[in-house]
Amino acid sequence: xxxxxxxxxxxxxxxxxxxxxxxxxxxxxxxxxxxxxxxxxxxxxxxxxxxxxxxxxxxxxxxxxxxxxxxxxxxxxxxxxxxxxxxxxxxxxxxxxxxxxxxxxxxxxxxxxxxxxxxxxxxxxxxxxxxxxxxxxxxxxxxxxxxxxxxxxxxxxxxxxxxxxxxxxxxxxxxxxxxxxxxxxxxxxxxxxxxxxxxxxxxxxxxxxxxxxxxxxxxxxxxxxxxxxxxxxxxxxxxxxxxxxxxxxxxxxxxxxxxxxxxxxxxxxxxxxxxxxxxxxxxxxxxxxxxxxxxxxxxxxxxxxxxxxxxxxxxxxxxxx
Amino acid sequence: xxxxxxxxxxxxxxxxxxxxxxxxxxxxxxxxxxxxxxxxxxxxxxxxxxxxxxxxxxxxxxxxxxxxxxxxxxxxxxxxxxxxxxxxxxxxxxxxxxxxxxxxxxxxxxxxxxxxxxxxxxxxxxxxxxxxxxxxxxxxxxxxxxxxxxxxxxxxxxxxxxxxxxxxxxxxxxxxxxxxxxxxxxxxxxxxxxxxxxxxxxxxxxxxxxxxxxxxxxxxxxxxxxxxxxxxxxxxxxxxxxxxxxxxxxxxxxxxxxxxxxxxxxxxxxxxxxxxxxxxxxxxxxxxxxxxxxxxxxxxxxxxxxxxxxxxxxxxxxxxxxxxxxxxxxxxxxxxxxxxxxxxxxxxxxxxxxxxxxxxxxxxxxxxxxxxxxxxxxxxxxxxxxxxxxxxxxxxxxxxxxxxxxxxxxxxxxxxxxx
Numbered sequence: 050x051x052x053x054x055x056x057x058x059x060x061x062x063x064x065x066x067x068x069x070x071x072x073x074x075x076x077x078x079x080x081x082x083x084x085x086x087x088x089x090x091x092x093x094x095x096x097x098x099x100x101x102x103x104x105x106x107x108x109x110x111x112x113x114x115x116x117x118x119x120x121x122x123x124x125x126x127x128x129x130x131x132x133x134x135x136x137x138x139x140x141x142x143x144x145x146x147x148x149x150x151x152x153x154x155x156x157x158x159x160x161x162x163x164x165x166x167x168x169x170x171x172x173x174x175x176x177x178x179x180x181x182x183x184x185x186x187x188x189x190x191x192x193x194x195x196x197x198x199x200x201x202x203x204x205x206x207x208x209x210x211x212x213x214x215x216x217x218x219x220x221x222x223x224x225x226x227x228x229x230x231x232x233x234x235x236x237x238x239x240x241x242x243x244x245x246x247x248x249x250x251x252x253x254x255x256x257x258x259x260x261x262x263x264x265x266x267x268x269x270x271x272x273x274x275x276x277x278x279x280x281x282x283x284x285x286x287x288x289x290x291x292x293x294x295x296x297x298x299x300x301x302x303x304x305x306x307x308x309x310x311x312x313x314x315x316x317x318x319x320x321x322x323x324x325x326x327x328x329x330x331x332x333x334x335x336x337x338x339x340x341x342x343x344x345x346x347x348x349x350x351x352x353x354x355x356x357x358x359x360x361x362x363x364x365x366x367x368x369x370x
Numbered sequence: 371x372x373x374x375x376x377x378x379x380x381x382x383x384x385x386x387x388x389x390x391x392x393x394x395x396x397x398x399x400x401x402x403x404x405x406x407x408x409x410x411x412x413x414x415x416x417x418x419x420x421x422x423x424x425x426x427x428x429x430x431x432x433x434x435x436x437x438x439x440x441x442x443x444x445x446x447x448x449x450x451x452x453x454x455x456x457x458x459x460x461x462x463x464x465x466x467x468x469x470x471x472x473x474x475x476x477x478x479x480x481x482x483x484x485x486x487x488x489x490x491x492x493x494x495x496x497x498x499x500x501x502x503x504x505x506x507x508x509x510x511x512x513x514x515x516x517x518x519x520x521x522x523x524x525x526x527x528x529x530x531x532x533x534x535x536x537x538x539x540x541x542x543x544x545x546x547x548x549x550x551x552x553x554x555x556x557x558x559x560x561x562x563x564x565x566x567x568x569x570x571x572x573x574x575x576x577x578x579x580x581x582x583x584x585x586x587x588x589x590x591x592x593x594x595x596x597x598x599x600x601x602x603x604x605x606x607x608x609x610x611x612x613x614x615x616x617x618x619x620x621x622x623x624x625x626x627x628x629x630x631x632x633x634x635x636x637x638x639x640x641x642x643x644x645x646x647x648x649x650x651x652x653x654x655x656x657x658x659x660x661x662x663x664x665x666x667x668x669x670x671x672x673x674x675x676x677x678x679x680x681x682x683x684x685x686x687x688x689x690x691x692x693x694x695x696x697x698x699x700x701x702x703x704x705x706x707x708x709x710x711x712x713x714x715x716x717x718x719x720x721x722x723x724x725x726x727x728x729x730x731x732x733x734x735x736x737x738x739x740x741x742x743x744x745x746x747x748x749x750x751x752x753x754x755x756x757x758x759x760x761x762x763x764x765x766x767x768x769x770x771x772x773x774x775x776x777x778x779x780x781x782x783x784x785x786x787x788x789x
Contacts, residue, residue, distance in 0.1 A: 078388035078460050080658070087647075087659035088618040091604040092711075094672070119616075119659070121648025122609045206453040213450050219776075232778040233474055233694045235481040238708045238769045242776040256462055258453045 079265055083115065086253040088237065089216060090119040090200070093251060094126070095241055099198040103129040103156070105145035106316050107273055108202030108254060111262055113148060114271050115253060116200075124153060127200065132187045133160040134179035136297055136319040144274040159190040179318055188224040191248060200251045206258045216255045222246035259314075263336040276313045277335065279327045284309050290323045386455070391585055392464040392479040392516075395489030396503035400523045404489055404561035404581075405452065405465060411568035412582065414454030449479045459586050473727070473741040474694040476507065477781055480514040481767070485588040487519045487581070492528050492558075495541045505545055505728040512549035512730070513690060513743065513783070515760060519555045519584045526560040530573040549730060557581050595655040597621035598678040599630065600755070600765045602710030603670055607661050614645060614661035615670050620710065620764030621757075622678060624660060625653040632664070633674040634683040634753040640665040641676075656764070673712035675755060675765075683753035688722070688786040690759075692743045695772065695779040699738035705779060707750055709768040714752035716770065721746050738780075748782065756787030 093099050101116060103109045116125040129149055149156035161179045164170040169189065170182045191199060205212045215231055217239040232240050243249055254262070266273065283294040285304045291311060294300050297319050311324035312335065329335040395401030408414075452463040464479035480486060488508060494501050500508075511518050520542050528534045535558045546554045557566055558576055565572030568582045579587075599622030607614040628641040643663040644654050654660045662676065670676070693699060699718060707716035722745040724735035738744050759766030770780040 078386055081388050083647075084618060084657055084659040088604070091616055091659070094605040118647040120605075120607060121645075123607050205451045212452065232776075233478045233781070234778070235478055235769055235781045236764075236767045237482075238710075238767065240708075240769070240771055240776070240778045242706075242771055242773075244776060256451070256453075258455075258460075260455070261460075 078261065079268060082257055082261055083118075083265070085237075085256065086112075086115045087119040089239070089251065089253040090116050090125070092217075092239055092241065093198055093200065096198040096249070098194065098196050099127050099200060099251075100130045100157070100194070100196045101125070101127040101154075102199060102201040103131055103145065103148070104317070105131070105141040105148070105274060106202070107262060107266065107277060108204065110148070110271055110273055111257075111265055112200065112202040112254060113152065114269055117152065128155045128157055128194075130157045130159070130190060130196075130199075132183045132190065133158050133162075134183060134318045135160055135162045136179055138274070138276055138313075138316055138319060140274045140276055141316050157190070157194070159186050159193075161186045164189060179320070191224060196248060197243060198249045198251055200253065202254050203252050204254050204257050204259070204262075205252075214252065214255070216252055217241055218250040218252065219243065220248050220250055224248070226250075260336065260339045263332060263339050267332045267336055271332075273332075274316060276316050276324075278332075279310050279312050279330050281308055282311050282324060283307070284311060284324065291325065292323055293319070295319055386457075387459045388462065389459055389485070389585060389588060390462040390464065390483050391485045391487055391519075391588070392466055392476070392483035393487045393489065394466050394476055394479075394507040394511075395523075396491070396494060396501050396507075399489045399491040399494060399504075400561045401489040402465075404521060404523060404559070404567065405463060407561045407564050407567045408463075408582065409452060409454055411564050412454050412456055414452075449475050456582070456586070461585065473506065473510065473743075474692065476510050477514065477692045477694070480510060480516055481781065483516060485519060485585065486511040486516040487521055487585065489521045489523050489561075490538055490542070492522050492524050492534050492538060495538050498537070498541050498544075500541050500545060502728050504542075508542070508545050508551065509549055509725075509727050509730050510743075512546075512551045513725075515552075515763060517553040517555075517588055518546070518551055519557065519581065519588070521561075521581050522556065522558045523561050525558045525572060526563055526565065530558070530575075532573065532575045535573075555584050557584055594621060594763070595623050595657075597656070597762045597764075598681065599624060599628070599676070600678075600681075600710070600757070600762060601660070601662070601676040602712065602765075603672055603674050603676065604711050605672060606670065612663055614643075614663050615676065616659070616661040617676075617711065618659045619654055619656050621656050621762045623653055623655050624662065626650075629679060630676050631679050631681060632668045632670055632676055636679070636681070636683075637668055638666075638679065639668050639676075673710075673714075673752075675710055675712075677755075682756040682787065684756040684787040684789060685751075685753050686719075686747065686749045686788040687754070687756065687784045688745060688747055688788060689768070689782040689784050690725070690743060691718070691738065691746045691748075691770075691783075692781045693738040693740055693779065694781060695775075695777050696740055697772070697775070697777070697779075698740070699779070701736075704773060705770040706773050707748070707754070707768050707770055707782075709754050710765060712752065712754065713771075714750050714754065715773075716748055716750045719747045719749055745785070746782075747788070757784060758787075759783035759785065 131145060161170060161182045164186045170185050203211055215234045283306050284291040285300050285306055294306055300306050309326055310328055312327040312329060313324045315322055327338060329338045393401055393405055450465045454461050464483050466476040466479035490504055522535055522538045539556050558573060559566040559581055560572055566580045568580055570578045570580050600620045601617050603615045603617045605616050607616050624644050626641050626643055630639050630641060632639050641662055642665040644651050645661040705716050706713050721735055721738060723732040724742050724744040726733050755765045757765040766784040768782045769778055772779050
């Protein structure tokens with residue numbers, strides 16, 4: 050597993066873009082997006098205690114890669130934080146730990162399990178999805194370490210409510226997002242000012258799409274957990290979704306279990322993440338499938354977002370990432 | 371895996387252009403429907419996203435109205451971003467609301483866009499004049515230096531009358547002349563039926579281009595490499611004993627060997643090395659995040675700018691200021707001005723006049739409230755770049771923050787440097 054920068058020609062700004070004679074404008078999409086993300090990450094140097102949300106998923110892997118590029122050859126001044134639902138795919142946790150080891154960045158893990166024990170999270174049932182409960186644990190971690198900037202890999206193309214989020218998104222002392230009181234954000238002249246007890250959520254990948262992320266993974270040779278590529282897995286079909294059969298999500302009586310070639314488009318909480326049928330064996334093939342996909346990333350894979358179009362907005366108001 | 375079928379467009383995806391455009395339109399001119407149509411016909415909508423559309427009279431507008439409250443009210447109240455791509459280019463839409471009191475959102479959307487699409491209802495011209503809101507949108511585009519594409523909408527309800535199209539066009543031409551808009555293109559469309567939005571249709575007398583063609587051909591104006599070098603410094607990186615200054619090139623091109631000046635004191639220096647992502651490169655153009663090493667030992671701090679010799683700094687400028695905060699400007703109140711990576715205390719000394727936004731004419735005023743655009747004199751504690759917004763947009767723009775409430779209060783464009 051290698052995530053650290055590969056300092057070869059391919060890892061650079063594409064050479065063609067730099068040599069382009071005219072017009073001398075940065076329009077090649079990945080170059081423009083990369084430079085913008087690096088600019089945003091470097092704008093974080095005014096914060097005393099920034100932390101990078103790192104789950105081991107593809108977006109956070111891209112974010113970490115960009116952070117390494119932004120401050121190379123120095124290490125970024127960020128710690129890594131994973132809010133652990135306890136419902137993880139083991140491959141993802143192994144990947145997460147390997148990334149922390151290789152980059153030498155401090156990894157902080159705070160678990161929903163502990164919040165349940167403390168009583169700050171109460172779940173309707175033992176196997177209920179812990180995706181929304183992460184909000185509480187995240188807030189607790191923010192307060193425990195007094196993080197003043199939480200950097201995440203969320204993208205505006207994921208969902209309607211996210212489409213209105215600022216790049217530097219202010220959070221009040223309760224960690225809540227107030228969509229109507231958002232600060233205008235102009236020309237990349239970000240407003241980084243916060244009051245006592247408040248913090249900032251920062252989204253360097255705001256303008257990236259799922260396809261951009263995959264194209265960048267191809268170009269930069271970023272390694273990912275194997276779950277992202279086609280593999281055979283026991284699944285059950287329900288409501289047009291494929292449900293993985295795992296210890297946490299066993300098949301019910303009468304379920305027809307099939308062994309299907311699948312890959313995951315997101316790797317969140319096991320209990321609410323579904324794979325899609327796929328034969329894409331590497332990042333380039335995943336990019337190809339992404340460009341011809343018919344169902345959105347969250348629509349295809351996240352049970353929790355299906356409840357209503359307003360589900361995400363409500364969770365964000367409460368402090369969800 | 372052998373035999374994996376790569377669809378068309380994968381090879382060109384990485385290097386295809388990215389175009390960022392904003393959309394503006396008067397309430398009911400059909401802007402949200404037009405965006406929904408663009409997304410739908412460009413194939414940017416996924417099956418689950420399109421599932422909200424039911425029946426023949428698809429509510430295309432529902433696709434872009436993001437927040438619950440907005441859905442209830444049926445108006446867009448903030449800037450929303452949408453993403454789609456074609457085999458040739460990818461697009462980011464900054465969707466600014468049409469509602470009158472939200473000028474600030476349009477200014478915000480304009481600041482991150484390469485070109486503005488203004489939607490006009492073909493019925494929206496009476497006795498040769500545009501609706502006040504349309505004039506406002508044109509004025510803001512002019513103020514912010516954007517090129518404009520005018521989509522004359524609902525042409526189907528006028529039986530695709532060429533005369534009607536020409537009337538709207540000539541009414542907008544008049545306004546564009548007054549405002550000195552640089553570049554205006556027109557296209558007759560029916561957002562509802564999809565004519566001339568992505569593919570050409572509807573009128574026999576219009577053989578193209580479509581709206582999407584026009585957007586694809588627009589010049590990307592952000593981050594121009596033709597101007598003088600402006601590299602505002604964000605932080606310093608160490609590589610053993612060597613120091614690199616990191617920032618994004620806002621204007622110009624940077625090459626090793628270039629003679630530059632550092633900071634407002636204009637200390638001369640030479641670029642020894644330019645790095646992108648930790649590796650040396652032969653040059654870097656505007657828009658690229660770099661780290662540079664100087665041949666000479668120079669004291670460079672966050673907020674300083676590495677620039678072409680001859681750059682000028684001032685502590686007082688005349689600027690157009692769009693007031694963005696619900697709390698009006700108070701005379702004598704100190705604000706924090708951010709230009710590039712510099713933040714410095716600033717004072718609005720005087721409001722020269724406020725612009726009547728329909729035609730940018732001047733009206734006497736001594737205050738600035740939400741959505742006002744005024745010409746002001748600003749003084750700063752530290753010296754700032756005297757670059758004019760029209761010449762060097764990346765340096766001639768600034769914002770004001772309120773040091774107590776931390777709100778973003780105003781967006782400024784430098785029109786004149788004062789000594």
